[in-house]
Amino acid sequence: MTIMPTKVFESDTVQTMTLDGVPVTFAQGETILEVAERHGKEIPTLCHDSRLDPMGACRTCLVEISGWRRLSPSCATKAEAGMEVETESDRIDRHRKGLLALYAADHPAEVAVTNGRPNELVAMIARYAAPTDWGHLESQRDDRPGDVNPYVGFDAEACIACARCVRYCDEVEAVSAISLANRGSYTTIATVDSLGLLDTTCEMCGGCIDVCPTGAMHEKMPLAALAKPEPDLEKVRTTCNYCGVGCQMDLNVDRDLNDGRGKVVKVTSPPPGTTTNDGNLCVKGRFAYEFLDSHERIMTPLVRSADGQLVDASWEEALRRAADGLRGVAERHGPDALGFISSSRCTVEENYLVQKMARAVFRTNNVHQCAAT
Amino acid sequence: MTNSIGEIRHADCLFVIGSNTSEAHPIIAMEMKRAVKRGATLIVADPRSVWMTTIADRHLKLNPGTDVWLLNAMANVIVTEELYDATFVAEHTEGFEAVAAAVQSYTPEEAEEVCGVPAEDIRWAARTYATTRYAGIYYTLGITEHSHGTDNVYGLANLVLMTGHLGRRSSGMNPLRGQNNVQGANDAGASPVFYPGYQRVADPEARAKYEKAWGCELSPDEGMNLNVMMKQAGKSLKGMFIMGEDIVLSEPNVTMLEEGLNAMEFLVIQEIFLNETARFADVIFPAAAFAEKDGTFTNSERRVQLVRKAVEPPGQARADWEILVDLANACGADWRFDSAAEVYDEFVRDAPKFSGISHQRLDRDGGLQWPCPTEDHPGTMFLHEGRVLRGRGRLTPIAYRPSLELADETYPLVLSTGRTLYHYNAATQTRREPGLAVKQPEAWIEIHPRDARRRGISAGDWVAVSTRRGRVEVRAMLSRQVRKGCIWMPFHFAEARANLLTNDAGDPVTQTAEFKVCAAQVEKLRAHDGAELFPGSFYREDGPSTA
Numbered sequence: 001m002t003i004m005p006t007k008v009f010e011s012d013t014v015q016t017m018t019l020d021g022v023p024v025t026f027a028q029g030e031t032i033l034e035v036a037e038r039h040g041k042e043i044p045t046l047c048h049d050s051r052l053d054p055m056g057a058c059r060t061c062l063v064e065i066s067g068w069r070r071l072s073p074s075c076a077t078k079a080e081a082g083m084e085v086e087t088e089s090d091r092i093d094r095h096r097k098g099l100l101a102l103y104a105a106d107h108p109a110e111v112a113v114t115n116g117r118p119n120e121l122v123a124m125i126a127r128y129a130a131p132t133d134w135g136h137l138e139s140q141r142d143d144r145p146g147d148v149n150p151y152v153g154f155d156a157e158a159c160i161a162c163a164r165c166v167r168y169c170d171e172v173e174a175v176s177a178i179s180l181a182n183r184g185s186y187t188t189i190a191t192v193d194s195l196g197l198l199d200t201t202c203e204m205c206g207g208c209i210d211v212c213p214t215g216a217m218h219e220k221m222p223l224a225a226l227a228k229p230e231p232d233l234e235k236v237r238t239t240c241n242y243c244g245v246g247c248q249m250d251l252n253v254d255r256d257l258n259d260g261r262g263k264v265v266k267v268t269s270p271p272p273g274t275t276t277n278d279g280n281l282c283v284k285g286r287f288a289y290e291f292l293d294s295h296e297r298i299m300t301p302l303v304r305s306a307d308g309q310l311v312d313a314s315w316e317e318a319l320r321r322a323a324d325g326l327r328g329v330a331e332r333h334g335p336d337a338l339g340f341i342s343s344s345r346c347t348v349e350e351n352y353l354v355q356k357m358a359r360a361v362f363r364t365n366n367v368h369q370c371a372a373t
Numbered sequence: 374m375t376n377s378i379g380e381i382r383h384a385d386c387l388f389v390i391g392s393n394t395s396e397a398h399p400i401i402a403m404e405m406k407r408a409v410k411r412g413a414t415l416i417v418a419d420p421r422s423v424w425m426t427t428i429a430d431r432h433l434k435l436n437p438g439t440d441v442w443l444l445n446a447m448a449n450v451i452v453t454e455e456l457y458d459a460t461f462v463a464e465h466t467e468g469f470e471a472v473a474a475a476v477q478s479y480t481p482e483e484a485e486e487v488c489g490v491p492a493e494d495i496r497w498a499a500r501t502y503a504t505t506r507y508a509g510i511y512y513t514l515g516i517t518e519h520s521h522g523t524d525n526v527y528g529l530a531n532l533v534l535m536t537g538h539l540g541r542r543s544s545g546m547n548p549l550r551g552q553n554n555v556q557g558a559n560d561a562g563a564s565p566v567f568y569p570g571y572q573r574v575a576d577p578e579a580r581a582k583y584e585k586a587w588g589c590e591l592s593p594d595e596g597m598n599l600n601v602m603m604k605q606a607g608k609s610l611k612g613m614f615i616m617g618e619d620i621v622l623s624e625p626n627v628t629m630l631e632e633g634l635n636a637m638e639f640l641v642i643q644e645i646f647l648n649e650t651a652r653f654a655d656v657i658f659p660a661a662a663f664a665e666k667d668g669t670f671t672n673s674e675r676r677v678q679l680v681r682k683a684v685e686p687p688g689q690a691r692a693d694w695e696i697l698v699d700l701a702n703a704c705g706a707d708w709r710f711d712s713a714a715e716v717y718d719e720f721v722r723d724a725p726k727f728s729g730i731s732h733q734r735l736d737r738d739g740g741l742q743w744p745c746p747t748e749d750h751p752g753t754m755f756l757h758e759g760r761v762l763r764g765r766g767r768l769t770p771i772a773y774r775p776s777l778e779l780a781d782e783t784y785p786l787v788l789s790t791g792r793t794l795y796h797y798n799a800a801t802q803t804r805r806e807p808g809l810a811v812k813q814p815e816a817w818i819e820i821h822p823r824d825a826r827r828r829g830i831s832a833g834d835w836v837a838v839s840t841r842r843g844r845v846e847v848r849a850m851l852s853r854q855v856r857k858g859c860i861w862m863p864f865h866f867a868e869a870r871a872n873l874l875t876n877d878a879g880d881p882v883t884q885t886a887e888f889k890v891c892a893a894q895v896e897k898l899r900a901h902d903g904a905e906l907f908p909g910s911f912y913r914e915d916g917p918s919t920a
């Protein structure tokens with residue numbers, strides 16, 4: 001399933017350019033990166049995100065345009081009719097290696113953070129065989145040690161100042177809780193007065209974590225649960241159980257926790273552009289899953305004893321009590337003395353079965369879901 | 374919704390009414406923010422200065438319960454200034470003349486008196502909405518939870534139909550569902566008047582079809598809806614089965630409901646946590662949570678999507694569908710379902726609008742929007758394409774009726790209730806979440822600084838809120854985000870149950886209770902202990918900050 005591409009509505013004029021020697025079509029307004037991705041080219045990116053305005057900061061996505069003196073960031077350059085673009089060349093490779101080597105010096109793999117988040121930078125350095133022996137540039141980047149918020153962690157050491165998090169918070173979530181601070185290699189992500197996120201306009205959507213390419217922004221909860229790193233977790237695609245938007249999300253399960261029952265240790269969103277929620281989640285979808293493991297969950301069937309207490313019962317006994325009780329009411333007062341309330345929180349299948357039970361087993365149409373709006 | 378979520382970002386005008394979108398539907402709000410960034414005009418009509426008003430082109434801050442006046446006045450402008458789509462009206466609708474006549478007396482100037490919204494703003498909103506091609510209406514419970522909720526919906530439909538904003542992308546009329554599967558529960562026939570797939574109980578043909586399918590006789594009488602059941606609890610209703618809902622926390626006028634539940638002979642509930650309703654139960658089945666079972670949820674845009682089991686349920690808890698099968702069989706039925714997929718197959722067999730959907734297909738293709746009648750049907754992105762579904766769209770004249778309970782001397786304030794970003798309904802899940810509990814640990818009431826000062830209330834003080842039905846104690850938040858004379862309270866908190874206060878008298882058609890308007894009084898109890906109520910909230914005494 002795909003959602004509607006933005007550009008389709010903005011223009012229907014189709015134009016032509018050349019990509020690695022092959023003529024391709026594009027819609028007015030598309031960037032070179034978008035055209036290239038649509039045609040199956042792989043261009044490395046770090047600061048790009050389809051939901052954000054291009055910033056052209058990391059320069060890993062450079063391409064060569066014939067007649068242009070300098071290499072151009074494909075994420076921030078609009079395609080033009082007649083353009084001749086090369087996505088791979090010696091010149092691009094040389095530039096990219098140098099650039100990644102600089103990143104590697106500032107963020108050596110040995111000190112890469114181990115909070116379980118995948119690190120696209122480390123993977124990219126390996127993939128393009130960039131030199132990693134340029135020494136270690138020891139930059140002083142501030143983080144927020146006093147931030148006690150339970151969800152969003154920040155390891156300044158891994159931050160490459162791509163500002164995806166800041167731009168997401170600004171452009172998508174639109175609350176501007178975080179911003180870039182300081183300069184050069186000291187650049188870091190800060191809040192007003194270094195407040196903890198709970199004391200800012202932050203709405204705890206976790207989008208900053210989701211967009212961060214290096215894991216500098218990360219979830220705190222899996223660390224607390226001593227979970228395996230993200231690549232070792234099993235991802236189960238499901239539908240959020242809160243509001244009516246129906247966001248698709250991936251429950252990240254550590255199979256070994258909870259005595260082998262499995263434990264949801266983090267929730268991630270499917271990539272942008274693939275589901276209705278376009279890679280976004282809200283605070284409830286992304287973080288409100290701890291209730292699953294609450295010790296207050298009802299663990300056994302319960303029945304009311306003669307002295308009015310709720311006591312544990314076997315499934316057999318509870319089912320028999322329930323069946324006798326409901327049937328007794330129907331026998332004494334007729335089927336319409338029974339009412340069935342189902343839930344908009346439960347599945348379609350379960351709602352189907354509740355109404356079938358009311359209608360086919362007990363012969364009453366007294367059935368309704370709670371929250372009929 | 375007549376449209377899809379992905380279309381919102383391409384809209385050129387968004388008319389959001391009675392919806393605190395950024396808190397109740399954050400992801401939809403993101404799409405709206407994106408449309409606004411693209412240059413779309415955003416009009417928000419709401420008694421409170423909700424977050425969306427900070428990016429809106431205009432905020433129509435109407436008095437609670439005066440929506441009909443506002444909508445009629447907008448229709449008045451569209452009719453008088455001839456901004457309606459005459460061709461669409463002639464070809465696809467009926468009843469336009471009646472509405473045009475009925476709205477004659479609803480002038481923007483008089484609307485200004487009643488709604489408290491400047492006449493010029495009403496004219497501007499009507500013109501902008503009517504003359505923008507891709508203009509959509511978005512609404513939620515703020516529209517329906519009124520004694521005149523049905524009228525409000527007709528009022529919106531009138532605007533949509535007279536302007537022809539229907540049957541194309543990014544337009545239409547879009548109720549945003551409050552809960553994950555409201556749509557799906559309706560689709561599945563959890564309704565006193567509909568079998569699955571919206572086939573009427575009162576229709577003998579539909580009944581005959583289901584009698585054959587289920588191999589038994591069925592009752593020809595329509596059943597009681599939820600609100601009637603709540604009133605009949607303990608009276609004509611002697612036994613109840615409740616799955617996955619805390620009716621004591623979420624239904625209005627809870628004092629009466631509790632008496633009813635006490636008088637009931639037998640109550641079975643199926644739940645993941647012991648809730649307020651559990652106090653009255655004779656049998657409680659431990660259910661699996663969403664991450665522990667298979668099934669489908671259908672979202673606001675009619676998209677059916679899979680719910681997949683990720684972990685095993687704790688203890689002896691089991692999936693609701695498995696419990697239901699066992700319970701039916703314990704009651705003498707002979708149901709055989711080995712998986713949720715088989716239940717879905719049975720559901721769609723006799724519900725033609727869904728016949729093309731199956732778990733196998735969802736697993737392969739992702740979500741599917743119904744109507745989807747056959748296996749090769751791609752699903753339906755927006756309803757009413759090129760025409761109105763049921764022949765002609767009907768415009769319905771509506772007349773303003775004041776809310777059932779108006780402010781008076783004893784109860785001079787107007788109380789509304791609603792939801793917040795950090796909690797969800799009865800909060801059985803969200804309050805067990807440390808971060809959410811930190812962000813909003815306790816219930817509160819929002820009151821305008823002027824009304825607070827009159828009562829000697831400062832920010833954070835403990836106050837008593839009372840109505841004709843009950844009283845709760847909460848802390849006060851002073852904020853210009855509510856109108857003078859109005860107060861607002863979230864309904865998620867068991868120790869300060871807003872629904873002890875609300876009015877269960879409801880809409881004459883749907884019986885939906887009037888959660889949004891009732892008369893109340895606030896008194897100061899004791900001074901606060903110094904703690905700021907919500908650090909970091911955008912709500913400030915001087916109104917929302919527009920960072």
Ligand code: SF4
Binds near residue numbers: 208215
């Ligand atoms: S925290 Fe991550 S997303 Fe934000 S600037 Fe640093 S590297 Fe980029």
Ligand code: SF4
Binds near residue numbers: 175176178207
């Ligand atoms: S969690 Fe969301 S609101 Fe908070 S800083 Fe990150 S992006 Fe911004």
Ligand code: FES
Binds near residue numbers: 057060062
């Ligand atoms: S991805 Fe293009 S400059 Fe960063």
